Amino acid sequence: MISFNIQEYWLYYYFIYEPQVYDDVKISIEVENLGFPASMAALICRYDEDLGWYEVKIDSQGQWAMFYFDKLLNKWNRLTNGGASEFNYGKDTNKYTLVCQDKDISFYVNDVFSQSIENKNLKKGKVGFSVQSPRTYTLINVPWFEVSEP
Numbered sequence: 001m002i003s004f005n006i007q008e009y010w011l012y013y014y015f016i017y018e019p020q021v022y023d024d025v026k027i028s029i030e031v032e033n034l035g036f037p038a039s040m041a042a043l044i045c046r047y048d049e050d051l052g053w054y055e056v057k058i059d060s061q062g063q064w065a066m067f068y069f070d071k072l073l074n075k076w077n078r079l080t081n082g083g084a085s086e087f088n089y090g091k092d093t094n095k096y097t098l099v100c101q102d103k104d105i106s107f108y109v110n111d112v113f114s115q116s117i118e119n120k121n122l123k124k125g126k127v128g129f130s131v132q133s134p135r136t137y138t139l140i141n142v143p144w145f146e147v148s149e150p
Contacts (some may be wrong), residue, residue, distance in 0.1 A: 004131045006138040016047055016128035017147065023124045024101040026150045031091045032094055033060045033141035041065075041140065042134040046125035047098040053125060055087060056107050057132065061086030064114070068121055080117045084109035093143075101150040 004013065021133045022045070031041045047053035052071040059065040065081035086109055088094050098109040106116040127147055131140050 001144075002142045003061050004140045004142070006131070006133040007134065008133065010134060012132045012139075014042075014044070014128060014130045015145075016044070018070070018126065018142055020147075021124055021126055022046075022147075024150050025127055026097065026101075026148045027127045027129070028095060028097040028100045028146045028148075029056075029129050030093060030095050030139040030143045032143065033091055034141065035091060035137075039136070039138040039140055041096065041142075042130035042131075042132060043096055043098040044126075044128040044130065045098055046122040047107070047128060048125040051122060051125075054098075054100060054105055054122065054128055055130070056096070057130075058084070058094075058096055058109070060090075062089065062109070064107065064109075066105065066115075066117065069117060075131055080115055081104070084112070084116055086098060086110045086112040093104060099150045105134070110111060 015059045042057040056066045060082040065077045099106040
């Protein structure tokens with residue numbers, strides 16, 4: 001388990017799994033929110049240090065947004081966004097899953113499909129997760145992070 005007690009605003013911690021590059025991959029994380037309503041977690045796939053990555057950010061209210069970060073242009077591109085129908089609000093635990101397979105990027109909350117989008121900018125890369133405190137202190141536990149085949 002990794003515990004985060006971030007007492008500064010606008011801090012973003014990124015954890016990238018360095019040893020492996022994946023074409024098609026499924027990544028999942030369990031996030032336990034211990035308090036603040038503006039805390040965020042994120043999943044990252046097809047991370048390429050030179051080209052960019054895909055990232056889905058989820059706040060503690062069940063709102064999420066999926067991005068493609070174009071490193072060459074230094075620009076965040078919002079691909080889609082939404083809200084999770086099967087979300088545990090407040091001080092509770094949620095499981096997030098991101099599947100990057102072929103041109104499709106799919107997102108699940110607590111094993112319930114949220115949305116899929118097609119994007120062909122990146123074909124392979126590393127994976128990881130992030131814990132973020134955009135507007136408030138953040139108290140989050142990450143009991144586990146898993147990488148598997150889609």
